[in-house]
Amino acid sequence: MPDQAGPTQRDLPAGSRWREPFSVLQTNLQEVDADFDVDAAVAVVEDHGADTWMLNAGGISSFYPTDLPFQTRNPLLGTRSSGDLFGDAVAAAKGKGFKLIARFDMSKVSARIAREHPEWLYRTPEGEPQVYNTLFSTCPSAEYYQERTLDVLDEVLDRYDVDGLFFNWFNFNERDYDEVNQPPCHCASCQAGFAEFSGGKQLPAVMLGENFGLWRQYTARTLARLTARIVDHVAARGRDIGVLLRRGAPIVYAEGNNAYRAMPGKDFWPHAPAEAVSAHVATQPDSSILVNCVAFIDATYRMGNEEPEHFAQYLLQTTARGGNPSAFFFGAPGRLPMERALSRGRDVMRFRRDHADLYRDLRPAAEVAVVRPDFGSVTGGTFWEVQDEFRGVYEALLEQHVPFDVVPVADLAAVEARGALDRYRLVVLPDVGVLGRGAPAVDAYVSRGGKLLITGTSGVSRDGEVELACSPAIRPLGAALAGNDLWSTYATDADQPRIGEYHYEGPILPVMGRYQRFVWRPDAARVGCVLPRAPHAPPELAYGHTASDDPEHARGRYGDGEVVLVPWTVGRSYREYGKTDARDHLGGVVRSLVDPAVTADLHDRVEIIAGESGAGTVVHLLNHSGVRRRSYGAHVPVGGGSLRLRGRGADDVRAEALVAAVPLATRVDGDDLVVELPVLGLFEVVVVATAG
Ligand SMILES: [Zn+2]
Incomplete structure (x- = not known):
């Protein structure tokens, strides 16, 4: 625009x-x-x-x-x-x-x-x-x-x-x-x-x-x-x-x-x-x-x-x-x-x-940026399909307690120009399509040591060229497979030693949405494989999946940074079917790239939003257990959770739950600080401040 x-x-x-x-x-x-x-x-x-x-x-x-x-x-x-x-x-x-x-x-x-x-x-x-x-x-x-x-x-x-x-x-x-x-x-x-x-x-x-x-x-x-x-x-x-x-x-x-x-x-x-x-x-x-x-x-x-x-x-x-x-x-x-x-x-x-003082200088402290597509960035499929990949990734990270910010794709270049992309240790491009002026910004960020996770066909121009110098892919190999062509198609990163006997090791993840084949750089590490379509009916003949040369994902290095390209729409697959093995697979890839400074051991319906203010580390906990088809109803109280602050185990801290108005017990686990949470109602705000 x-x-x-x-x-x-x-x-x-x-x-x-x-x-x-x-x-x-x-x-x-x-x-x-x-x-x-x-x-x-x-x-x-x-x-x-x-x-x-x-x-x-x-x-x-x-x-x-x-x-x-x-x-x-x-x-x-x-x-x-x-x-x-x-x-x-x-x-x-x-x-x-x-x-x-x-x-x-x-x-x-x-x-x-x-x-x-x-x-x-x-x-x-x-x-x-x-x-x-x-x-x-x-x-x-x-x-x-x-x-x-x-x-x-x-x-x-x-x-x-x-x-x-x-x-x-x-x-x-x-x-x-x-x-x-x-x-x-x-x-x-x-x-x-x-x-x-x-x-x-x-x-x-x-x-x-x-x-x-x-x-x-x-x-x-x-x-x-x-x-x-x-x-x-x-x-x-x-x-x-x-x-x-x-x-x-x-x-x-x-x-x-x-x-x-x-x-x-x-x-x-x-x-x-x-x-x-x-x-x-x-x-x-x-x-x-x-x-x-x-x-x-x-x-x-x-x-x-x-x-x-x-x-x-x-x-x-x-x-x-x-x-x-x-x-x-x-x-x-x-x-x-x-x-x-x-x-x-x-x-x-x-x-x-x-708590006006807390909100006066509250700023986000997420280390992951999820880039949001817009109508102009979409290349394959409809905007609504691409939006579903974004939303699937959004929900997967939320449920796995990885705090993140949302960055509109059109703002990537401006955020980089302000030097603000370096606040993130990981940038996720969920099948966003064309990056345009954002592509050199992402390359510069990765070369300085940033981590990048790409899904689908993010960073491919309308002419079919890979826009990112940091990508482990050289160019797309034909149009992306989509729709019915992906029925009965799976992806796996598990070894499949008996695949010749049609015997499979899990996880075997259904591929829904799009799969983009690529010509890969020779130095890209290709992980797992895609099992292309085999008959899915009638039952007697529904077998025969074999491993293809197309990887489940590929890894590459660029400058001081690292890039993972998942060439299929794992977010859409999770959003469409709601099966947590796809979500957990995505979470595993994310955690192979970044170990968040704040995370949690909590029910997956509780969202954590990490922030910083003069008071210290501020974590908002939002209880989404009341979500229904078209609204939120009454939530279920959630007990027994804890927050984990990476590398803060040696700090002398004071933790407090502001809604419950109680001090919180903490313990050290390795290098980390673990904060025990009270029973959560609709929301809680935890402040972890350096003592004294
Ligand atoms: Zn007019």
């Missing part, structure tokens, strides 16, 4: 208060909330352990008496004696010393404004507007978003002492609230803008139509530039006002929600908040991230409560990975029955408030 992280990136100023941890309660108001009790709401903010309140200011409906002709006052504002809900809210928040974030939504205007400014609207190729619930959708290319947004901000910032700004639905409007997809916008601004961007090409007439990829780049550039303009406009006031927007903004907005409904197979990915925060914290040290954690089911059931433990997981994963949590519900506090959803999450927010 052009301009995504380049000239439009806006960092937080040095010394900005938004670099400090903050916790938000967002009350997303409706018109009928115009007369609610702002002091009672501030008390709810405090009760949730939050220090920042986000509420509606302007856009679709203004909760203050706007004088701008192209804005719409909430028709019920007059029911309030002051006539100014937002102003009252600012005063109430400031009275308690809380920060206040003003929420805007520029994506729609009233029918009156639409009549007066038809040039601001989304248009189909036939020139039709998009109308939803009497509101007309606007276009981010056009004047309303591009210019009038700044007027709205100026009116609010001139009148009120707000601390931050957030824009809802800051996007092109092709998908409406009924989840109906319309064609890319054909308004006059889009036609002119896309022609300039593309060198005179036509806008795609339909989604995924001709020039669709270019159009996606155009929309990304438009939004990135607008984000930068808004940030610069606000920064000129010199008031350290935080701007929450998409990536590239000083405070990046993400959501913890049930977004699996639109995914293929409606796949619920329980680790979504942790993954999003880790990908940010590991790559964007000069901006912060807020995860808006949704207390209701989704846009179609806004009074339907999220499961309490699931909502708590959103907040917990955000907190443990170093993000800023936001609890989000509809309406004035108490008007909708959301208490059930909020109940467990409140404990997480309060814990974070009560």
Whole structure:
């Protein structure tokens, strides 16, 4: 994507208060909330352990008496004696010393404004507007978003002492609230803008139509530039006002929600908040991230409560990975029955408030980086298939208690340029496809002594060339085997002395997804073999697997580093079938490359997240035993576990469990320090500090 992280990136100023941890309660108001009790709401903010309140200011409906002709006052504002809900809210928040974030939504205007400014609207190729619930959708290319947004901000910032700004639905409007997809916008601004961007090409007439990829780049550039303009406009006031927007903004907005409904197979990915925060914290040290954690089911059931433990997981994963949590519900506090959803999450927010010092300088201490694919990196198969390899590796490491960070593939070169890749002792490339500018970064990292684990066809260009000089492979041998061609195909690293008699030694691992054959470097150590397809039916004839020359994995050295290439999708195989022999095999390969500084002897449903702060080593333990098909339910208490800190056996340390509020027994095992854990509830935070 052009301009995504380049000239439009806006960092937080040095010394900005938004670099400090903050916790938000967002009350997303409706018109009928115009007369609610702002002091009672501030008390709810405090009760949730939050220090920042986000509420509606302007856009679709203004909760203050706007004088701008192209804005719409909430028709019920007059029911309030002051006539100014937002102003009252600012005063109430400031009275308690809380920060206040003003929420805007520029994506729609009233029918009156639409009549007066038809040039601001989304248009189909036939020139039709998009109308939803009497509101007309606007276009981010056009004047309303591009210019009038700044007027709205100026009116609010001139009148009120707000601390931050957030824009809802800051996007092109092709998908409406009924989840109906319309064609890319054909308004006059889009036609002119896309022609300039593309060198005179036509806008795609339909989604995924001709020039669709270019159009996606155009929309990304438009939004990135607008984000930068808004940030610069606000920064000129010199008031350290935080701007929450998409990536590239000083405070990046993400959501913890049930977004699996639109995914293929409606796949619920329980680790979504942790993954999003880790990908940010590991790559964007000069901006912060807020995860808006949704207390209701989704846009179609806004009074339907999220499961309490699931909502708590959103907040917990955000907190443990170093993000800023936001609890989000509809309406004035108490008007909708959301208490059930909020109940467990409140404990997480309060814990974070009560340990503010620990979170102020918490930073990740994982020694493994798992690189995340994106739409642009995928070469073989679909994005969703490649994502499954990433998720299979993610779950395998999590369950084996190997702490890791997530690094988006597009950020590899930037992370290396900052010198931050050296924080990792192992980088994993799970079938990510094309590395591009990341390839020389990975080579440099390995040559300095880094370890690299490659699965599938990571690091092979679209032209079929191996991009990595450090790879033990010279070039691919034909297209990867995939789908049915892999049925009844196995991989093994065990010796098979009796294979000629069709007698096999375990583990024999099913190969699912892709297997890429390679021409190997002569000095590569080839380990194990693949047993290619043999008949799998009928039973009487289902035998005959023989060893091929293709290895299960290969090892090579490069500079001072070491590389293992597993040429099949072991993560997908684990994700598809859930058989732990594939997971444990991957874990064995990982541990042959790195011995983590922090690991655990624990049930595999407990995740450990390693961090460092001024207090010492900080380990968050997240109990995922409540995970269900589409949510989290009540967890099972987990007892009898321990943490192991490599090489810390000789240290004089003090270990404490902050949730249980108890000191922890430690013992020395060889060079290592073992910390005995209490019975784990939903979460625990262990601090191991040097004594004295
Ligand atoms: Zn447009």
